[in-house]
Amino acid sequence: MARRTTDINDIAFGVIRVRMRLHFMLTPKGDRQAVKYFVIGHPRNGTTTLHKLFVANGLNSFHDSRDWQTGRHDAFSDFGQLRPVAGYDRTYPNARFILNFRPLRHYLNSIATHHQKVFSVQNFINEAYRRAEYFAWALDYFKGRDDFIAVNIEAPGAVRAVADFWGFAVKEPPEGLINNVSTRPKLEQNSANIETALAALDLVEEAGRGCLVSRLNGARQTALLAARDTIRCVQ
Template sequence: MIDGRRTTDLNDVAFAVIRARMRLHFLFTPKGDRQAVKYFVIGHPRCGTTSLHKLFEANGLRSFHDSRDWQTGRFDAFSDFGQVRPVAAYDRTYPNARFILNFRPLRPYLVSIAAHHQKVFSVQNFINEAHRRADWFAWVLTHFEGRRDFMAVNIEAEGALPAVADHFGLTRPEPEGGSRHNMGQRPRLAENAANIEAALDALGLADEAAQGVLVSRLHGPRQAALARARDSVRVVE
């Protein structure tokens, strides 16, 4: 019986390699104007990165939306696969940067990534991803505690993009045509739907997974400290 504990899987290895490579790339890439205002979207893919990219473009920013290495010296705003980027290095290098933790409720996030990859994931795969996501949220909340140059936004919340624009002083609250989440048209596999629900049951998150939650029961004894960090920053849940 699966008990909800995390195990090490191939994604852990892959993400470790990607993080190391991206740190090295940033170390040697041209930095441009280090006093420039940069916008870094540091949440997971399938969580409104396209909408945020279009918001930046609507406000006249040079926005780069791609899973490849971010050329920070050439653009103003960056999104996609933010959870594997050298965020602390960006923060040290660009003192005027703004950071956005984009997220969505856990269940639709798991559904979206499974549909995107078009393969069957095991119950344990989904359990591991939920833990990885919670660990990233914990790191981000701790790093940016009390900071005005950071916000977290549930991209499915009403008024999510206008809230981002308001917090960072962007003139246009939404791109032309409003928010458009890239939900994807790929079919959803029945096996994944069943495995997601089994994973959420094993984690005890069946109810929580429908909500825009940053601090989760997965954080265990860290919940109180992380809740204080969450309450010290702008959050749209």
Template sequence: MRRTTDINDLAFGVIRARMRLHFMVTPKGDRHAVKYFVIGHPRNGTTALHKLFEVNGIRSFHDSSDWRTGRFDAFSDFGQVRPVAAFDRVYPNAVFILNFRPLRKYLISIATHHQKVFTVQNFINEIWRRADYFAWVLRHFRGRDDFIAVNIEAPGALQAVADFCGLTTAELPGGPVQNASNRPRLPQNGVNIDAALRALGLTEEADRGCLVSSLHAEAERKDLLAARDSIRFVE
């Protein structure tokens, strides 16, 4: 099955445009301050990273609404729709963190969170959106030392972020898993996720923490792997 344009593509396009405009017209605060931007998808350890910043005394903002960069120093939730390139231009001392987890677990988590049945095509489209976003991030931050990509389910993931950011502690009250969902999983979503992964040939890959998807053509994949190897990452 091929990727199609769906309502989420349109919605995310509108959200990105609105967030770029909001950032353009709102106060920036100290442009030379150290800022911490968590730029991965929701349901990928964003709450744990938010609390990691808080326990280290950093003013952290965790919300799907516009990030108020002039008032806070760390930001998380829905990072994939934020004006990352603009943040990068305005705050030269900023640190960027791409948080992710194995694809299958991400799809299960996001579907469970919304408590609705998504079609096989919905999941295929989301898989492609995620892969394309990761590709953009890897190209943008190629060779940079102010960027880290972290599989939040990897052993020592929070410690890796803490070390990278120069934080004092990686210990969180209640442990490293925060905001775990207690909502019931809808069985049909599991069936449709499996079907989407089979259709794209990603059944095995989806259980690993992969930054570069085999969805990409060979030449592009080779370039993305080189970009991945030029940055700090924990898969």
């Protein structure tokens, strides 16, 4: 199986995480007993649809890659995987968390098309590992909790499942599901590199399914599957 290497994204994401953590530490928190909704998955995974769902249910929702002003809004989405999730959890005891995801192949193709540049096979290998590592952290952290839901945004009824879980009156955004399908051209080299990366990782079949636990988790798969079974998960 292909191995992970350290790349420029590891450095960039590390810097962003530190900056976001510091920003959260230094900004007003508002009512710490308020119910807050944090979408903590990756971008290009239904974040716009979830934002619209929050708005339809009367929440003051902030959908942006910029720093989240947690004292000013009720719900937050975009680039959730880089946010100080544990800090939000400690600060807001009534907070609720949503780990949004989709099949790995669709995710890699979406981010590659969005950025409109050719990524190497190793870039895609590294991103697959980063994603699996983050999902493993989330499963460990939220194991056994009822204030957390993991949802494959492409699963039938996924958005309605989120709405039902949180008791929302409006089950879907009035304008329907909003999937930001890019109008930008899909670069053939990226498609080829993604398939090469998936083959090198032995994930060709898995990458077509909404898997929260991956072969990339290695010996931890059994424990992570057990953790997954303790939370609400829509795959």
